[in-house]
Amino acid sequence: MNSxxxxxxxxxxxxxxxxxxxxxSQATVSRVINGNPNVNxxxxxxxxxxxxxxxxxxxxxxxxLKNNASFLxxxxxxxxxNPYFMDLIEALEYESRQHGYNIIIHxxxxxxxxxxxxxxxxxxxxxxxILLVPTTSHNLSAxxxxxxxxxxxxxxxxxxxxxxxxxxxxxxxxxxxxxxxGHHKLGYIGPMHDERLLFFKxxxxxxxxxxxxxxxxxxxxxxxxxxxxxxxxIKYLDTHEKLDFTAVxxxxxxxxxxxxxxxxxxxxxxxxxxxxVGFDDTILSKSLSISxxxxxxxxxxxxxxxxxxxxxxxxxxxxxxxxxxxPSLIIRNSxx
Amino acid sequence: MNSxxxxxxxxxxxxxxxxxxxxxSQATVSRVINGNPNVNxxxxxxxxxxxxxxxxxxxxxxxxLKNNASFLxxxxxxxxxNPYFMDLIEALEYESRQHGYNIIIHxxxxxxxxxxxxxxxxxxxxxxxILLVPTTSHNLSAxxxxxxxxxxxxxxxxxxxxxxxxxxxxxxxxxxxxxxxGHHKLGYIGPMHDERLLFFKxxxxxxxxxxxxxxxxxxxxxxxxxxxxxxxxIKYLDTHEKLDFTAVxxxxxxxxxxxxxxxxxxxxxxxxxxxxVGFDDTILSKSLSISxxxxxxxxxxxxxxxxxxxxxxxxxxxxxxxxxxxPSLIIRNSxx
DNA sequence: CTGAAAGCGCTAACAA
DNA sequence: TTGTTAGCGCTTTCAG
Numbered sequence: 001m002n003s004x005x006x007x008x009x010x011x012x013x014x015x016x017x018x019x020x021x022x023x024x025s026q027a028t029v030s031r032v033i034n035g036n037p038n039v040n041x042x043x044x045x046x047x048x049x050x051x052x053x054x055x056x057x058x059x060x061x062x063x064x065l066k067n068n069a070s071f072l073x074x075x076x077x078x079x080x081x082n083p084y085f086m087d088l089i090e091a092l093e094y095e096s097r098q099h100g101y102n103i104i105i106h107x108x109x110x111x112x113x114x115x116x117x118x119x120x121x122x123x124x125x126x127x128x129x130i131l132l133v134p135t136t137s138h139n140l141s142a143x144x145x146x147x148x149x150x151x152x153x154x155x156x157x158x159x160x161x162x163x164x165x166x167x168x169x170x171x172x173x174x175x176x177x178x179x180x181x182g183h184h185k186l187g188y189i190g191p192m193h194d195e196r197l198l199f200f201k202x203x204x205x206x207x208x209x210x211x212x213x214x215x216x217x218x219x220x221x222x223x224x225x226x227x228x229x230x231x232x233x234i235k236y237l238d239t240h241e242k243l244d245f246t247a248v249x250x251x252x253x254x255x256x257x258x259x260x261x262x263x264x265x266x267x268x269x270x271x272x273x274x275x276x277v278g279f280d281d282t283i284l285s286k287s288l289s290i291s292x293x294x295x296x297x298x299x300x301x302x303x304x305x306x307x308x309x310x311x312x313x314x315x316x317x318x319x320x321x322x323x324x325x326x327p328s329l330i331i332r333n334s335x336x
Numbered sequence: 337m338n339s340x341x342x343x344x345x346x347x348x349x350x351x352x353x354x355x356x357x358x359x360x361s362q363a364t365v366s367r368v369i370n371g372n373p374n375v376n377x378x379x380x381x382x383x384x385x386x387x388x389x390x391x392x393x394x395x396x397x398x399x400x401l402k403n404n405a406s407f408l409x410x411x412x413x414x415x416x417x418n419p420y421f422m423d424l425i426e427a428l429e430y431e432s433r434q435h436g437y438n439i440i441i442h443x444x445x446x447x448x449x450x451x452x453x454x455x456x457x458x459x460x461x462x463x464x465x466i467l468l469v470p471t472t473s474h475n476l477s478a479x480x481x482x483x484x485x486x487x488x489x490x491x492x493x494x495x496x497x498x499x500x501x502x503x504x505x506x507x508x509x510x511x512x513x514x515x516x517x518g519h520h521k522l523g524y525i526g527p528m529h530d531e532r533l534l535f536f537k538x539x540x541x542x543x544x545x546x547x548x549x550x551x552x553x554x555x556x557x558x559x560x561x562x563x564x565x566x567x568x569x570i571k572y573l574d575t576h577e578k579l580d581f582t583a584v585x586x587x588x589x590x591x592x593x594x595x596x597x598x599x600x601x602x603x604x605x606x607x608x609x610x611x612x613v614g615f616d617d618t619i620l621s622k623s624l625s626i627s628x629x630x631x632x633x634x635x636x637x638x639x640x641x642x643x644x645x646x647x648x649x650x651x652x653x654x655x656x657x658x659x660x661x662x663p664s665l666i667i668r669n670s671x672x
Numbered sequence: 673c674t675g676a677a678a679g680c681g682c683t684a685a686c687a688a
Numbered sequence: 689t690t691g692t693t694a695g696c697g698c699t700t701t702c703a704g
Contacts, residue, residue, distance in 0.1 A: 401679095
């Protein structure tokens with residue numbers, strides 16, 4: 001009976017234990033595991049056999065400490081309950097697995113302080129890189145100083161590698177679609193300071209129309225939970241007896257979705273009375289058949305990860321890489 | 337001089353650096369950080385100041401190695417694209433953050449091998465514990481041998497701490513609800529081997545009725561993606577000219593949801609022609625107003641995490657803790 | 673109160 | 689082809 005199985009409670013094996021069992025030095029075990037060719041075939045075979053038998057796995061923590069590489073990536077998103085970011089996470093879990101990486105996921109909840117906490121935690125955990133959906137630009141300069149490989153996702157930010165869809169183009173598609181459907185009075189659901197609002201106004205203006213302030217259903221920019229979005233829309237509806245627009249654009253699917261549900265509840269017909277278009281093309285727009293701007297999430301995350309990898313390996317020059325993909329508009333029942 | 341400092345990249349600070357700057361030994365820095373009271377107030381203040389100034393964070397990897405505690409938890413779920421598991425992940429991210437833990441999330445994709453990979457990876461990463469939504473019971477005995485603190489979630493498994501909702505009770509609520517609505521011919525959407533099917537049959541039988549085999553829309557048990565579920569349902573619909581049931585129970589929301597959408601597409605009225613009930617009460621059932629069995633996810637994950645913590649600290653006896661919560665049925669338009 | 677030193681599990685010179 | 693050894697950054701005796 002081997003000494004390792006003598007105890008009822010088997011201790012966690014280390015290379016030292018394997019070495020003893022295989023009658024080699026611990027360094028040789030390390031060599032075998034790391035595929036170093038300068039090892040006697042017989043010895044290697046012995047080592048492999050033992051490893052197999054006892055199910056040994058090298059301690060990644062020790063490797064991280066020694067190699068200064070953790071194969072960990074930190075991911076911070078602004079709202080984990082939004083299906084869009086869930087899709088992002090799904091894609092990232094897949095993508096990182098393909099490359100032997102693991103991810104640590106954090107929700108910043110639209111909170112700048114929490115986001116900074118997240119970043120600090122990533123650093124303490126020795127992540128090799130960070131993928132960030134930033135709350136605002138608030139933490140970016142401090143993050144830059146940390147000099148940790150970082151790719152900003154879903155937004156394009158100065159001085160950072162960034163992968164995103166062109167919001168401007170996506171919003172333009174929405175505006176032109178609605179206008180081409182004969183809508184002249186448009187509305188918007190979303191935060192005031194969002195670039196999608198600016199682009200929407202711009203696109204409308206370029207078509208000889210304009211977006212009236214009264215037709216903006218403002219959402220609080222910090223608390224974008226489904227519940228608070230619903231409340232914000234209700235507040236608007238309660239203070240506006242009659243809606244002065246025939247088509248509305250939700251800056252994201254959650255906004256469009258909640259609006260859609262409220263319309264249903266109030267017996268207002270979509271698209272007959274009001275057309276609705278969302279953004280992100282999540283399960284929300286798919287389920288209620290809401291037109292929405294589609295983002296190629298898989299591609300985006302694949303690119304983001306690939307850039308991050310290159311950055312980690314130092315394979316690319318310092319100038320930030322900006323990738324802006326073209327979105328497409330998926331037209332569904334809510335706007336035709 | 338290595339390539340990093342040549343490139344002007346500031347090296348990562350260590351306790352040694354802080355010690356030098358504060359004119360104390362590295363051990364003292366460690367004491368200060370860990371709140372050891374036996375440190376000169378002045379010295380401590382100096383150390384704190386430096387730490388603050390340079391933004392030092394102790395290396396968690398080194399701590400893990402030394403302390404044999406990582407404050408990492410491994411989470412493996414069977415289908416990350418299912419909103420139900422996304423809700424689970426959201427709750428776990430929140431819960432673990434509250435306790436200073438981080439989670440590593442893996443998708444096993446209903447694949448036993450992938451699940452075992454995930455577990456191996458968790459071990460290599462030195463997680464303090466594992467939260468597992470098991471694919472099958474296949475890996476459980478091997479997992480047991482690893483002697484790592486583990487809590488099984490969403491299912492109750494022998495020999496393991498488990499936290500779940502009573503599937504039996506949930507399914508019973510569904511059956512009784514449908515029957516009380518006057519439905520005598522019932523259908524089921526889901527895998528053949530799932531316990532929910534057994535419980536459904538049982539509950540129906542206890543009400544003097546039975547579930548006919550022809551009314552089972554079988555879903556492949558290994559590939560539960562939204563797409564394949566849809567395909568399975570389509571296959572059934574294509575081979576059954578007329579549906580011989582007036583109410584159907586989807587073993588999860590994805591099944592109910594896809595069925596619902598197909599009914600809409602084929603102009604079959606819900607609930608007039610067919611009533612639909614799902615399971616999990618996810619955003620899917622909420623969006624299409626499908627009745628569904630609600631699971632108290634936040635509570636479940638809170639309990640699961642709490643048990644895991646106690647297990648990690650060795651605060652509880654060896655006999656597994658089983659927690660089975662009562663589900664509730666949320667009745668919506670799809671069945672009334 | 674404080675510093676020196678051992679060691680967590682691993683990798684990578686360096687010798688042999 | 690091997691073993692010995694020196695750390696990676698940290699915590700914790702053990703002396704002083």
